Amino acid sequence: MQGESVDAYPRTVPEAARGAVRRVTVVGEDVLHRACREVADIGSPELGRLVDDMFATLHVCEGAGLAANQVGVDLALFVWDCTDEWGVRHVGHLANPVLDDLPAARRSLAEEAEGCLSVPGPYRVVPRPDHAVARGVDKDGRELVIEGQGYFARCLQHEADHLLGRLYLDRLARRERASALREMADLRDGVFARRAARAGELGK
Structure with a gap:
């Protein structure tokens, strides 16, 4: 959790329990397609x-x-709660992140399917390095x-892309992007309905 190993952690993270669910923005909305502003009000x-709200929404x-920016706020901030292919769960948040430019000897290219909450429904294969290092601060200003x-490296890179105004769709060939958007048009209503039902079940 947040760069530190722990023996156990609640299935619903404390931030998600406290937070309120916000609307998730969808591809085509301006806030998703421009670079986010630096977070200045650290500690506020x-x-x-x-x-908290981002964890609840996630x-x-x-x-x-x-x-x-996936909840409509153009700030350089992302959160994560994901389990990698080795069964290790990663939970945390990072403000003003910068990805290290790793030498080729420390990474190789992995081609795996990738989806996005702002592209509801479709998944497409996106090549990304299998190793990532992100530097930034937490909400209280602690340097991280x-x-x-593997999958967690993909997650870090995917979210860092968002803060630059990029979606995974932007890494696809034109025809593949058009195919994903058509699929999204068919699937999005079902995705939205499942999210609403889950929010109700969780009292959110």
């Missing part, structure tokens, strides 16, 4: 509430990660270095 109650949507392998 408002930032703490935003982190929990209801059953996602792996969520960037602030978060290292990920």
